[in-house]
Amino acid sequence: MILLDNIHQTYRGPKGPVHALRGVSLHIRAGEVFGVIGRSGAGKSSLVRTINLLNRPSQGTVTVAGRSLTTLNAAGLRAARRDIGMIFQHFNLLTSRTVFDNVALPLELAGLSRQQIQARVNPLLELVGLGHLADRYPAQISGGQKQRVGIARALASQPKVLLSDEATSALDPETTRSILALLQQINRELGLTIVLITHQMQVIKQVAHRLAVMEAGEIVEQGEALKVFSDPQNETTRSLLDDVVPRELPANVLERVRTLLGAPGQPPASLLRLVFAGSESDQPLLSDLVRRFGLDLNIVHGQIDEVQGHPFGTLAVLARGAQEQLTAAVSHLRGAGVQVQEVAHA
Numbered sequence: 280m281i282l283l284d285n286i287h288q289t290y291r292g293p294k295g296p297v298h299a300l301r302g303v304s305l306h307i308r309a310g311e312v313f314g315v316i317g318r319s320g321a322g323k324s325s326l327v328r329t330i331n332l333l334n335r336p337s338q339g340t341v342t343v344a345g346r347s348l349t350t351l352n353a354a355g356l357r358a359a360r361r362d363i364g365m366i367f368q369h370f371n372l373l374t375s376r377t378v379f380d381n382v383a384l385p386l387e388l389a390g391l392s393r394q395q396i397q398a399r400v401n402p403l404l405e406l407v408g409l410g411h412l413a414d415r416y417p418a419q420i421s422g423g424q425k426q427r428v429g430i431a432r433a434l435a436s437q438p439k440v441l442l443s444d445e446a447t448s449a450l451d452p453e454t455t456r457s458i459l460a461l462l463q464q465i466n467r468e469l470g471l472t473i474v475l476i477t478h479q480m481q482v483i484k485q486v487a488h489r490l491a492v493m494e495a496g497e498i499v500e501q502g503e504a505l506k507v508f509s510d511p512q513n514e515t516t517r518s519l520l521d522d523v524v525p526r527e528l529p530a531n532v533l534e535r536v537r538t539l540l541g542a543p544g545q546p547p548a549s550l551l552r553l554v555f556a557g558s559e560s561d562q563p564l565l566s567d568l569v570r571r572f573g574l575d576l577n578i579v580h581g582q583i584d585e586v587q588g589h590p591f592g593t594l595a596v597l598a599r600g601a602q603e604q605l606t607a608a609v610s611h612l613r614g615a616g617v618q619v620q621e622v623a624h625a
């Protein structure tokens with residue numbers, strides 16, 4: 280659906296050229312929710328604005344829905360942009376227009392009649408849950424409701440692609456979840472391809488099927504969400520994942536474990552950090568460790584979450600038993616697809 284090929288974006292900065300994008304290539308498939316994540320300044324906005332040519336790249340080609348945007352003239356580009364809706368962090372609503380009239384604006388500009396506009400806007404307001412607020416002004420609705428207006432307006436032109444530029448960054452966690460749930464619903468029901476950029480892994484975790492991680496104008500890692508979450512390859516990805524799956528155990532937990540490890544006259548013990556992703560978390564792996572390997576287990580920390588409907592999480596267990604059984608148990612876990620990290624041993 281979206282093909283970016285070798286995109287470079289160089290801005291003129293006060294201290295010389297700023298290389299915001301350095302040879303980015305990306306293929307986003309029809310019907311998927313694709314997340315782009317990175318720290319501030321990584322180049323995310325530059326990238327997403329390349330997709331509708333709000334930013335014209337210094338080099339490289341952009342193809343959306345089979346049309347090569349970089350070769351179109353102004354009229355061709357205007358037509359192509361109708362396939363691409365966009366929502367923004369600060370909503371960009373017109374304060375002097377009602378909710379209805381904000382959503383109607385792109386249709387008025389496209390020359391639709393009042394009747395056609397009503398037939399298009401009313402169902403959209405229902406879809407985003409704002410049918411009862413059509414006559415309010417932006418100042419009279421909440422941030423989450425404003426973003427719902429933004430979403431309805433973006434959908435008014437019946438686009439094939441929806442670009443989301445930090446659309447939930449100004450919202451509280453609860454409202455963020457409800458807006459993301461709405462985007463998921465739209466993706467499912469309308470089959471819309473959604474590209475969302477964010478600096479929050481929580482956002483990616485809730486909605487993205489696949490993601491790309493950006494750093495200094497380049498994509499440093501990309502893949503299926505569950506795969507990247509469970510087995511990140513790049514240091515930037517790992518550090519961004521700390522927000523949802525902390526790599527380090529809390530200091531008080533480590534302290535308690537040290538005391539347990541240091542207990543005299545006990546068999547060997549290992550503090551194991553297990554990362555579960557996908558189906559292996561349905562298997563009775565922990566009871567295996569007790570039954571098959573005769574280990575004593577003490578769960579010291581953990582969290583199990585969901586990525587794209589699959590269980591995903593980490594568990595820190597203190598396993599105590601004969602050394603060869605500990606070693607065999609670790610191999611058994613790894614064989615079952617669990618990542619095992621030995622944090623401490625005594």
Ligand SMILES: Nc1ncnc2c1ncn2[C@@H]1O[C@H](COP(=O)(O)OP(=O)(O)OP(=O)(O)O)[C@@H](O)[C@H]1O
Nearest residue numbers: 290291292297299318319320321322323324325326
């Ligand atoms: N119009 C511009 N002129 C000059 N430099 C720019 C311009 N727009 C962005 N930049 C620079 O390009 C780099 C990438 O910016 P971009 O906004 O794409 O990153 P980002 O990942 O979206 O960051 P943020 O989350 O802070 O918006 C930054 O160093 C930024 O300062």
